[in-house]
Amino acid sequence: MSRSAGWLLGVVLVLATAPAAAPGTGVADRVFVNGRVWTGEPTRPMVEAIAVRGTKILALGPSMVMRMLVGKGTEVLDLRGRFVAPGFIDAHMHLLGGGLSLEELRLDEVETLPEVLKRIGEWAGTHPDRHWVTGEGWTYAAFPGGLPTRAPLDAVVVERPAWLVSYEGHTGWANTLALKLAGVTRETADPPNGLIVRDANGDATGALKEDAMDLVARLVPKPLPHEKGRALKRGLVQLAAWGLTSVQQAGLEEEELELLARVLEEEGPTVRVYAALAIARDPTPETLAHQDQLRRRFSSGRLRVGAVKGYVDGVVEAKTAAMFEPYPGGGTGLLNWTQEELDRTVTAYDRAGWQVMLHAIGDRGIDMALTAFERAARTNGTVGRRHRVEHVEVPRLADLPRFKAAGVVASTQALFPYPNRNHLEVYVPTLGPERAHRALAFKAIDDAGAVQAFGSDWPVFTAEVVRGLHTAVTRTTLAGTPAGGWEPAQRLTAEAALRHFTRDAALAAHEEKEKGTLAPGKLADLVVLSQDLLSVAPDRIKDTKVLLTVLGGQDSWRAKEF
Ligand SMILES: [Zn+2]
Numbered sequence: 001m002s003r004s005a006g007w008l009l010g011v012v013l014v015l016a017t018a019p020a021a022a023p024g025t026g027v028a029d030r031v032f033v034n035g036r037v038w039t040g041e042p043t044r045p046m047v048e049a050i051a052v053r054g055t056k057i058l059a060l061g062p063s064m065v066m067r068m069l070v071g072k073g074t075e076v077l078d079l080r081g082r083f084v085a086p087g088f089i090d091a092h093m094h095l096l097g098g099g100l101s102l103e104e105l106r107l108d109e110v111e112t113l114p115e116v117l118k119r120i121g122e123w124a125g126t127h128p129d130r131h132w133v134t135g136e137g138w139t140y141a142a143f144p145g146g147l148p149t150r151a152p153l154d155a156v157v158v159e160r161p162a163w164l165v166s167y168e169g170h171t172g173w174a175n176t177l178a179l180k181l182a183g184v185t186r187e188t189a190d191p192p193n194g195l196i197v198r199d200a201n202g203d204a205t206g207a208l209k210e211d212a213m214d215l216v217a218r219l220v221p222k223p224l225p226h227e228k229g230r231a232l233k234r235g236l237v238q239l240a241a242w243g244l245t246s247v248q249q250a251g252l253e254e255e256e257l258e259l260l261a262r263v264l265e266e267e268g269p270t271v272r273v274y275a276a277l278a279i280a281r282d283p284t285p286e287t288l289a290h291q292d293q294l295r296r297r298f299s300s301g302r303l304r305v306g307a308v309k310g311y312v313d314g315v316v317e318a319k320t321a322a323m324f325e326p327y328p329g330g331g332t333g334l335l336n337w338t339q340e341e342l343d344r345t346v347t348a349y350d351r352a353g354w355q356v357m358l359h360a361i362g363d364r365g366i367d368m369a370l371t372a373f374e375r376a377a378r379t380n381g382t383v384g385r386r387h388r389v390e391h392v393e394v395p396r397l398a399d400l401p402r403f404k405a406a407g408v409v410a411s412t413q414a415l416f417p418y419p420n421r422n423h424l425e426v427y428v429p430t431l432g433p434e435r436a437h438r439a440l441a442f443k444a445i446d447d448a449g450a451v452q453a454f455g456s457d458w459p460v461f462t463a464e465v466v467r468g469l470h471t472a473v474t475r476t477t478l479a480g481t482p483a484g485g486w487e488p489a490q491r492l493t494a495e496a497a498l499r500h501f502t503r504d505a506a507l508a509a510h511e512e513k514e515k516g517t518l519a520p521g522k523l524a525d526l527v528v529l530s531q532d533l534l535s536v537a538p539d540r541i542k543d544t545k546v547l548l549t550v551l552g553g554q555d556s557w558r559a560k561e562f
Contacts, residue, residue, distance in 0.1 A: 087245025
């Protein structure tokens, strides 16, 4: 049997199960022809054309064969050789924070203190109506000694309180007025799981870590509901422009869930959302019943609730990620739970059928999360819950096989090894050489057979998938430094990186039957790109443009040039 005859037979088989078409209207609603379509399906990785009916893929194959599905009402789109992939899926982000970040002062790409201060001064000048000067995204490397202090901030924000949050959200920077309003004095004790950084006299320097951030953060005016709604809408549109068709929300409050549901309903096609609620410590039967109600209410459509999310530890730069061995200068990080507490809570959620997502970054935190998952499965006799460790930054290499053995998903962030100054001058030295060597070890995680799902942690890093792919494949900055990449043994192939942003991210949300690859019967969620990610030189991946994003057969984003 010739190849094309095989395809024909496939089409006939698919059509046999498809609903009958009205006479003269053709069978497909849309047909994409003449593409280089990477399906993500191992048995048929590359095809030329896709036929869509309604929200789903009807058939895939050679353009000639797919054209047979064209009728009077069918839209035919000539891809002219463009590369097509399954719609991108981001396995870890914060939608509202991301949306809000599009409208706020951002300090992400600013690498020196004078430049940081200049940006803050400018923003303060152009926002005289704001009672607080706020912003986010600063990196530790911008400050001498690795931590900001209030004095230089006092010099640029004089009569208003100022509060600026670090890029990963675990340290805040206050000016003197903000500390005063918060009532922080020499006598103020560190809150549990938090640290007020102090000078030699015991006075607060302006840097507040982890839960000590609340001292000031609770005073900052919260965005109003209409501002949140606007930010979400802006965020959703931006995500579609980056080629995303699904995102996974790493924890949210109920109010935000309701808002998100409303915005998704009002908007046209943008993205699908899989959401995790905030985990409750030792959840009562009432709490579990209430969360279950939300899960049932949001069980289909573009918004699904399926997980709960909690934090085991902190982050590396703030030395709050929980480690077995001390950081240079001392301390082994902060743990938000004892092992027993964590086991109890995870076991309760596991029994109630929830997927549990645990933020764990240090080797000790990761071990604790894995232990809790293993024990829950054993206690309850459950399989296939696909609990997740979020970030998995500095695992012991010996712990990696536990992911596969326990069916735990490694939810990592493709841009986290982005080797900018902050990474090389703060992150790496904070870990020390032995730990840095096994940090963000994407290849080792793959080699251990784990399901590795990529995300962004937006707004910690941009959710621009092309940037994430570039970093995972090259381990260099956009400028190509350091030459050869940081810890180059952990570079991935473009195909592996793509898989983590598509099929594996779908697996991480129990959604692989509907999405993550392109196959008949799956959702017609796909992205058309300006160049072939599988053949372009790695250092050119960054130049890839998203030309078209399709969600359930409908355009959610179309570039002007396409
Ligand atoms: Zn996060």
